[in-house]
Amino acid sequence: MADERGGRGRPRGRRPAGEDTRATLLAAARVEFTERGFDSATVRAIAQRAGVDPAMVNHWFGGKDGLFVAAMEIPVDPGRIVHRILDGDPERSAEWILRTFLSAWDADGGGALTALLRSVASHEGAARMMRELIGRVIFGRVVSSVAPDQLELRASLCGTQIAGLAMIRYVIRLEPLASADHNTVVTAIAPTLQRYLTGVL
């Protein structure tokens, strides 16, 4: 009864090893989340782009939220950034931080960053992730190793300048900063960041 193995659809059951559905979904999710933002991106569209069933999102990530946090890795690797920053002269930390962020963001034209900011603005969960990422992982560790006094205030101040640069350069795209080369940006902004890191507040 109801056997009906007529050719429609993909075959059920476990697919051959090597067809990594999870990774395919992640890639599709990054595209959709980037282009449409968290709310407008649909699980169905992501699944369709990945060529799999929407239920796979639930199976692999527990739902749309899980897929989001899995897909939206920060466009920079915090560990590497911190490490690279701490290897140099503390009085030149600001310049390194800026160059690291600029390189990471410009790598894909700011697409991933724009998506991240969009998600941060519209999704409280993303904002919370961002909060802990900035405060603890990135600037918290950087600041604690260069200027232990007023650690948290310094970290959040650094956050303002970095987040603001991201907003103006990649989201609002205000000229001339949107098209300025890295040296120009560093010359203008590094002193600010350096003061937030090690200067007198």
Next chain:
Amino acid sequence: MADERGGRGRPRGRRPAGEDTRATLLAAARVEFTERGFDSATVRAIAQRAGVDPAMVNHWFGGKDGLFVAAMEIPVDPGRIVHRILDGDPERSAEWILRTFLSAWDADGGGALTALLRSVASHEGAARMMRELIGRVIFGRVVSSVAPDQLELRASLCGTQIAGLAMIRYVIRLEPLASADHNTVVTAIAPTLQRYLTGVL
């Protein structure tokens, strides 16, 4: 029957001339779009806020899109802000700018600002409006009256610090900056802004 002019609900049928349903809808739409962004704002909620049937949105604006484009005119008065800022000592402009923005943003707990940033991040039209608002109307005029050299670069740099402060303090809510009083914020950030305005870059 069901005349019931005394209590809840509005009378049916054509309303008397002068009760501008269209304008009421526009006002309600601005509130909802501002608070929730385009996607999350619903026609039903807008109509309910206006005390009007959702069908009126279709009748007057042809749908949600039409209502949006009709509603999204800039509801702020940048002129007053600029005027107040320019009345003081040029070397104290940064402090005035910061205090003006902080007061405006804190007035409603940052709600309107969060909504604005959300719209900017998720809607290209809002980003374009923001671009011109920051670059030309606000900082363009401020900077041109204090330091005419590298006017646009200075304006966009001011934009980074202001936008970043907004992001960290009201959207991401990173402590201690999120709860810091105005004096603390001014002490920390005014020097940055002052350098962007009149300092050496």
Next chain:
DNA sequence: GTCTATACAACGATAGAC
């Protein structure tokens, strides 16, 4: 034979259209 990744169907909610 067992486990599990998978496809399919359907549900309840919600929002825009008419």
Next chain:
DNA sequence: GTCTATCGTTGTATAGAC
């Protein structure tokens, strides 16, 4: 006020890897 489209999610049967 009703209709319809679409969303996220859940349940279940099944095919293939192990």
